[in-house]
Amino acid sequence: MYSVMIIEDDKKLSLLIKNHLEKYGYKSQIIEDFNNIKTEFIKNNPHIVLMDINLPVFDGFYWCRDIRTISNVPIIFISARDSDMDQVMAIENGGDDYITKPFSYDVLLAKIKGVIRRVYGSYAENTSSEVLETNGMFLYINQNVVEYKGKKIELSKKEFQLLYSLIKNANKIVTRENLLEVLWNDVDFVDDNTLSVNMTRVRKRLEEVGISDVIETKRGQGYRIIVSW
Incomplete structure (x- = not known):
C-alpha cells in the first residue's frame, strides 16, 4: 500500500483528499503541525507528498527544499496560485508536478498513479x-x-536524472526537449532558463568530485557530455 502525506492547511480539503485516496487503497496522513513538517515527514516516511504553497509559518517552497535535503520522494504541489512563475518556482524548488485548485479528484488520482508508475512501478x-x-x-x-x-557526493533527483541521461548518451548531443521530458515529462512546463539553471548545478556538482568542463552547451540543440576526463 502506497502512503501519501497531505500538507494542506485547509482542514476540510485535506479530509476530502484523504477520504478519496483511501477509497482507492492509499494510506493517507494529514499534517497538522506546520512548525515541524520535516520531522513529520521523517516519522511517516511517505511514498508521495501533496504540498500546498500557502502554509502557516513557512510556505510550501521552503518545506519542499527542506525535504529535498533528506529525500527524493515525489512531491506534487496543489495550489490556488495558477501563474506560470509559481509553477516554475515549484519545479525549481524540487517539486515533481503541479495541480491548480479547484481540481478534479480523478485528475489528482491520475497524477498520483503516474508518479507511482514512474518512480516505483x-x-x-x-x-x-x-x-x-x-x-x-x-x-x-x-x-x-x-x-x-x-x-x-549525493545529487538531487533532477541533478542525477540530467547526469544519468547525458552519461547514457556520452559524446552525443541530448536535445533540450529530451532532457525536459526526462525531468518533468512535459516540455511545455518549464523554459530554457530552468533547464540551464539545473545544468549549471550539475556542472558544479561534478567539479566537487574533480571533473570539470565536460558538459558542452550546443546552442539551439541541447547538451553533450564528453567522456575524456
Whole structure:
C-alpha cells in the first residue's frame, strides 16, 4: 500500500483528499503541525507528498527544499496560485508536478498513479545494474550518488536524472526537449532558463568530485557530455 502525506492547511480539503485516496487503497496522513513538517515527514516516511504553497509559518517552497535535503520522494504541489512563475518556482524548488485548485479528484488520482508508475512501478528506470561506471566515474542508480577517485557526493533527483541521461548518451548531443521530458515529462512546463539553471548545478556538482568542463552547451540543440576526463 502506497502512503501519501497531505500538507494542506485547509482542514476540510485535506479530509476530502484523504477520504478519496483511501477509497482507492492509499494510506493517507494529514499534517497538522506546520512548525515541524520535516520531522513529520521523517516519522511517516511517505511514498508521495501533496504540498500546498500557502502554509502557516513557512510556505510550501521552503518545506519542499527542506525535504529535498533528506529525500527524493515525489512531491506534487496543489495550489490556488495558477501563474506560470509559481509553477516554475515549484519545479525549481524540487517539486515533481503541479495541480491548480479547484481540481478534479480523478485528475489528482491520475497524477498520483503516474508518479507511482514512474518512480516505483512499471515506468521506473529499468537498469540491469544499480551502478553505472564510465571512465572511472560511478553512478549509484538507486542512491543518486556520483563517485570519482574515491570522493562521493549525493545529487538531487533532477541533478542525477540530467547526469544519468547525458552519461547514457556520452559524446552525443541530448536535445533540450529530451532532457525536459526526462525531468518533468512535459516540455511545455518549464523554459530554457530552468533547464540551464539545473545544468549549471550539475556542472558544479561534478567539479566537487574533480571533473570539470565536460558538459558542452550546443546552442539551439541541447547538451553533450564528453567522456575524456
